[in-house]
Amino acid sequence: MKYGIRFVEDLLRIVGPGSFLLLGCDHPELPQELLRRACSVRIIPGDDPALDHDFAGSVSNALPGAEEKFHVVMACQSMMETIANPEESFAAMRQWIGRYLVLAPTRRLDGGTKSRMRLLSAYWADAALRSGLRRAPAAVSVGGYPALNNPALQPLSVFEVIGEADAAGREMQWLLANRDLHMDMSREFGPRSDAHMVRYAQAAEWVRPGDTVLDCACGLGYGSAILAARSAAGRVIGVDIDPASVSYAQRHFAARYGIEFMASSGTDLAAIPDRSIDLIASFETIEHVEDYHALIAEFARVLKPDGRIVASVPNLWVDETGRDPNPHHFHAFDWEKFRAAFDSRFIVEARYRQEAPGGFKLQKAARALERCALDTREPDTEWWILVASMDPTAAQAAYSGHPQFARSHIDGEHVADFGAHYQNPWIYRSMVQMGERIADDAALADLALRVLQTMPLDSVDAGAAITVLGYHLLARRRFDQVADWRNVAEAYLACSSGNPHVLRWQISTAFAAALLARDLGLRDQARADFDRVATMDALAFSPLLMTKIIAARFWSGVARLVDGDPGGARACFHAGTEAARAALHAPDVNAIGSPEQPLGFGFQELAEVADMASQCATAMNCIDLYARSPGLFWSRVDTRRFGLASWAKYLEQENRALQAHLTALVSAARQHAEAPAAAREAPGQPCYKRTA
Numbered sequence: 001m002k003y004g005i006r007f008v009e010d011l012l013r014i015v016g017p018g019s020f021l022l023l024g025c026d027h028p029e030l031p032q033e034l035l036r037r038a039c040s041v042r043i044i045p046g047d048d049p050a051l052d053h054d055f056a057g058s059v060s061n062a063l064p065g066a067e068e069k070f071h072v073v074m075a076c077q078s079m080m081e082t083i084a085n086p087e088e089s090f091a092a093m094r095q096w097i098g099r100y101l102v103l104a105p106t107r108r109l110d111g112g113t114k115s116r117m118r119l120l121s122a123y124w125a126d127a128a129l130r131s132g133l134r135r136a137p138a139a140v141s142v143g144g145y146p147a148l149n150n151p152a153l154q155p156l157s158v159f160e161v162i163g164e165a166d167a168a169g170r171e172m173q174w175l176l177a178n179r180d181l182h183m184d185m186s187r188e189f190g191p192r193s194d195a196h197m198v199r200y201a202q203a204a205e206w207v208r209p210g211d212t213v214l215d216c217a218c219g220l221g222y223g224s225a226i227l228a229a230r231s232a233a234g235r236v237i238g239v240d241i242d243p244a245s246v247s248y249a250q251r252h253f254a255a256r257y258g259i260e261f262m263a264s265s266g267t268d269l270a271a272i273p274d275r276s277i278d279l280i281a282s283f284e285t286i287e288h289v290e291d292y293h294a295l296i297a298e299f300a301r302v303l304k305p306d307g308r309i310v311a312s313v314p315n316l317w318v319d320e321t322g323r324d325p326n327p328h329h330f331h332a333f334d335w336e337k338f339r340a341a342f343d344s345r346f347i348v349e350a351r352y353r354q355e356a357p358g359g360f361k362l363q364k365a366a367r368a369l370e371r372c373a374l375d376t377r378e379p380d381t382e383w384w385i386l387v388a389s390m391d392p393t394a395a396q397a398a399y400s401g402h403p404q405f406a407r408s409h410i411d412g413e414h415v416a417d418f419g420a421h422y423q424n425p426w427i428y429r430s431m432v433q434m435g436e437r438i439a440d441d442a443a444l445a446d447l448a449l450r451v452l453q454t455m456p457l458d459s460v461d462a463g464a465a466i467t468v469l470g471y472h473l474l475a476r477r478r479f480d481q482v483a484d485w486r487n488v489a490e491a492y493l494a495c496s497s498g499n500p501h502v503l504r505w506q507i508s509t510a511f512a513a514a515l516l517a518r519d520l521g522l523r524d525q526a527r528a529d530f531d532r533v534a535t536m537d538a539l540a541f542s543p544l545l546m547t548k549i550i551a552a553r554f555w556s557g558v559a560r561l562v563d564g565d566p567g568g569a570r571a572c573f574h575a576g577t578e579a580a581r582a583a584l585h586a587p588d589v590n591a592i593g594s595p596e597q598p599l600g601f602g603f604q605e606l607a608e609v610a611d612m613a614s615q616c617a618t619a620m621n622c623i624d625l626y627a628r629s630p631g632l633f634w635s636r637v638d639t640r641r642f643g644l645a646s647w648a649k650y651l652e653q654e655n656r657a658l659q660a661h662l663t664a665l666v667s668a669a670r671q672h673a674e675a676p677a678a679a680r681e682a683p684g685q686p687c688y689k690r691t692a
Contacts, residue, residue, distance in 0.1 A: 002106065003030035003076075007156070012037060014139045014158050015100045018071025021064065023093075024079025027106070031058065042070065046078020069098040077106045086127035094132060094161060101133055103157040121153045125189040130172075133159040134186040135193075137222065137257075138229035140201045142369055148194050149366045160186075162252070171248070175220075182245050184252070186222040191367065195356035196283070198369055199385060200226035202352065203281040203310040206387060207231035208429065208436045209600065210403030211278035214239065214302065216266045217285040221249025221259065227281060228257040234403055237272070239264045267295050272302045275397045280309040284383075287313055287329045292341060300345045305395030305426040309346065312385040313338050315353075317360045335384050339374075346388035347430075347447065348374060349440040353381035374440060389438050392426035393450050399425040404600060408593035414500050415542045415590040416599060421501040422460045427451055432464050445472045452488070458495040463505025466492050470512030474519065482516050489513050504541045507533060511548045514555070523559060530556040534575065539582065542590040544605040546583035550576045550612045557619060566623055573620040580613030 008030070017039045022031060024046040031041045043059045064070075073096050075083070080103065083089045093101060109118050117123040125135070139158040147154065175184055185193035200223040207213055209232040215224040218238035228236045238253075238261040240246050246263045253259050262271055266285060280299055286292040299309055313333040323332070333341075339348055353372055355365035359382040369385075372378050405416035418425040429436050431447050438444040451465040466489055473481055489509050495502065514529030533552035538545035557572030584606065592602035619637045626633040 003027045003033070003104070005033055007104075008033040008037065010156060011102065011104075014136065014156075015072050015102065019069075019098070021070040021073045021096055022076055023074065024076040024082070025074075026076070026078050030076070044079075046076065064096055066095045068096060070096050071098045072100045072102055073097045074102040074104055076104055077109075080105050081109055086124055087130050090128050090131035090133065097161045099160060100136060101128065101159045101161065103128075103153070103159075105153060105155065109153065119153060120151050121148075121157065122151065122189055124153060124157065125159075128157075128159045129187055129189060132162050134162055134184070134222075135189070135197070136160040136229075137186060137197075137225040140197045140226050140230070142198060142202045142205065145194065145198045145201075145367050145369050162187075182219050182242065184220040184222050184248070186225070191356040191358050194367060195354065195359075195383075197222065197226060199223075199283050199312055199354070200281065201230055202369060202385065203227060203279075203283075204230035206308060206310055207233050207279055208404070210234040212276060212403065213237065214269075214272065214277045214280045216269075216280055216282040216299070217241070217288075218245075218249060218261070220245050221253040221261060223281065223283070224249065224259045224261070225253040225257045228253075228259055233279075236260070237262070237277075239266065239269065239272075241265045267291070267298055269298055269302055274301055275304050275307075275400070277302045278304055278307050278403060280307070280311075282309065283312040283385075284314065286311065286341065287331045287333060290330045292331060296341060296345060300390065303390050304400065305390050305392045305397055306429045308387065308389045309342070310385065310387050311342075312354070312383050314360065315381050315384050333384070335378070338384050338386060342386060342388045345390075347391055347438060347443050348386060348388045349438045349443050350374070350387035352385040352387075353378055354383040354385060355381055387439070389430055391447075392424065392430045393447070393454065395424060395426040397426075402428070405593070408597050408599045410589065410594045412589045413593045415544070416593065418501075421499055422464075423455060424451075424461055427461060427464065431468060441472065441476070445469060448472070457488075457492060458497055458502065460499055460501040460505060463492055463502055463509060467505055467508040467512055470509060470516065474512065474515055477519075479516075479520055482520065486513060486516075500541045503537070504545060507536045507538055507541070507545060507548050510536065511552060514552060518555065518559075523563075527556055527559050530559075534579075538579075539586050543583035543586045543588065543609065544591050544602070546579050546609055547605070547612055549579045550609065550616060553579060554612070554616050554619065557616070561623070561626055566626065570620055570623055573616045573623070576616030577613050577620070580609050580616070583609050 017037055019040045020031075020034055020042070022041065022043045025031065025043050026046045031043055034041050041058050042064065044061070044063060045059060073093050075089075075093070090101065103124055129135075136158040137160070172187065175182075175187065183193075185196045204227050207227065211231070211233045212235040213227055213231070213233045215221075215227060215236065215238045218224050218240045219242075221238050224236055224238035227233060236257070236259045238246075238249055238259055240249070240261075240263065243263045246261050249259075249261045254261055264271060266282065267289060280303060282299070286295055289295045303309065314329075316332055316334050317329070335351065339351075342348055351372060351374055353368070353370055355362055355368045357363070357365060357367070359365060361380065362382050365382065399419040401419060402416060409417060414421065418428045422428065427447075431437055431444065431451065438447060445468070448465040448468040451461055452469070455461040455465070466485075470485060470489065473479070473485055489512070492509055493506050495506075497503070510529065510533045514526055514533055517526035517529050530552040534549055534556065536549070538549050553572045553576035557569040557576070560566075560572060561569035588602070588606075591599075591606055593599040615637055619633075622633050622636045625636070
């Protein structure tokens with residue numbers, strides 16, 4: 001491994017920019033890349049002469065004074081090779097660590113004792129933990145979980161300083177004495193801690209920006225810290241029934257991560273107001289509660305009508321009698337029972353299967369955390385993790401505002417003012433907002449159908465549901481249902497309303513109709529649909545909605561070009577650029593909201609308007625190429641990035657294709673390795689062997 005751009009980006013995604021002390025650094029690219037990202041760097045070079053000493057004021061052979069603190073102290077290859085006693089070395093480094101210690105070897109460690117133990121992550125991690133450090137909550141990731149199956153030292157290991165070393169040592173004795181009841185998993189290294197910590201990293205991926213998050217049964221608080229470190233939550237609350245655990249969590253995580261901890265039972269969250277929580281994380285909790293239905297009812301009470309829960313249970317931890325031998329467990333769950341516990345109050349939208357070595361059932365299972373379909377039969381697993389949303393159609397509470405967008409509102413802004421324009425604003429995040437809405441396609445379509453059936457046809461809510469269903473048919477290629485959908489869509493398009501959000505959904509519905517007609521091969525219908533979209537007044541809602549107008553102009557132009565009308569195609573492409581100009585010159589109150597606190601999506605989508613216009617401009621400038629080389633014309637017009645959503649979908653498809661290809665290669669390699677030698681070296685086939 002090299003200290004190149006990718007390494008530095010991976011590092012900064014964990015520790016962020018700051019001041020760095022690089023111990024034993026011999027590679028000039030590391031300080032160069034850090035300096036390019038506005039970090040300050042002090043270098044204590046190693047013995048390798050490769051380091052370029054042209055970093056004025058940053059290279060020194062003298063160690064810093066004890067009073068100097070660095071955001072990150074990094075032990076590089078040369079330093080790690082000289083360390084004979086990691087615990088002593090890390091204890092000495094503590095005086096300089098402001099927050100993080102990073103171990104970053106670039107190759108196999110061959111220095112010092114040359115003991116095989118030095119090659120293992122556990123050897124270095126145990127020393128760091130004994131030195132008053134913890135595994136950094138920000139460093140825990142779902143993607144990195146399988147890599148921990150390899151015991152070799154990782155190329156990037158990040159630890160966080162705890163505080164006074166002596167106090168940390170005394171607390172560790174207390175933790176070990178109570179390990180069977182509670183453990184701070186950030187101060188342990190192994191499959192057990194990996195499994196517990198990665199669940200929180202997975203839950204953090206479901207946290208929406210601005211969410212108020214409740215970690216119920218938070219224990220010693222390390223999971224709450226992961227939620228705070230790895231999500232854009234606006235507020236994190238940790239609750240546990242054990243006061244001693246809450247006290248520990250407050251000392252270690254409250255100030256650093258801005259977390260509120262309180263002692264309370266999960267079945268009686270009296271300090272948490274009704275409908276005040278956006279997401280609950282509660283891992284291996286309900287099996288500990290005799291009346292778990294009361295627990296789930298309390299979860300439903302404190303969650304907002306568009307809230308979400310991420311929960312886990314052991315999967316059928318039972319002995320030969322059919323009972324869970326753990327005296328603290330009142331229930332044993334399989335997937336069906338676990339899902340049924342939430343089905344009555346929630347929309348179950350995702351499940352994961354999790355395994356780790358040394359579990360109750362699968363002692364030799366490798367670390368794995370995999371999402372699987374809701375209704376398929378899965379092989380035996382150690383734990384189930386469930387993600388479920390509240391049903392927003394049952395909401396009876398007054399709307400409390402969007403936690404991310406409300407602070408951006410100013411007079412005249414309606415683009416994110418859902419409370420004033422939707423009959424049930426709670427459906428927005430659950431059904432509409434891309435990247436945050438219900439993740440299961442079937443559950444999302446079912447929600448949209450129920451909204452459509454219960455809301456007036458001329459409402460904003462119905463329009464949102466019609467559009468969601470149209471894109472559902474498009475993605476699933478359910479063309480047999482398009483005619484019925486189109487009847488409803490045309491009825492909605494005929495509605496008259498002064499509500500700007502009705503116009504927003506009429507434009508989106510008309511655009512979805514055009515895409516469906518195009519994909520069905522109804523060329524005349526598609527052209528008429530695209531032309532209809534192009535004449536609609538998107539600016540009356542927002543300059544951001546001009547993406548639909550530009551896209552309609554573009555696809556109408558491509559169709560005309562294919563049909564032998566280059567003049568008509570040029571006119572369409574030109575109209576697309578003019579639509580973008582109008583959008584970019586329009587008042588931006590309904591694009592960015594408050595200039596002092598802009599909407600998070602505004603500038604990004606304005607950039608998308610400009611990017612889509614650039615595709616129209618490219619098509620217009622290259623239109624003469626179509627006659628002599630249609631392929632060259634098409635390669636110049638990059639439709640993969642024709643809009644942010646389209647580009648994201650393309651990248652997702654490419655990623656799936658690459659993963660499938662990699663899986664096929666690994667499978668073929670395994671089959672080849674397991675085949676008899678005679679079969680691999682059959683007569684008449686070339687056999688390549690390494691020779692001395």
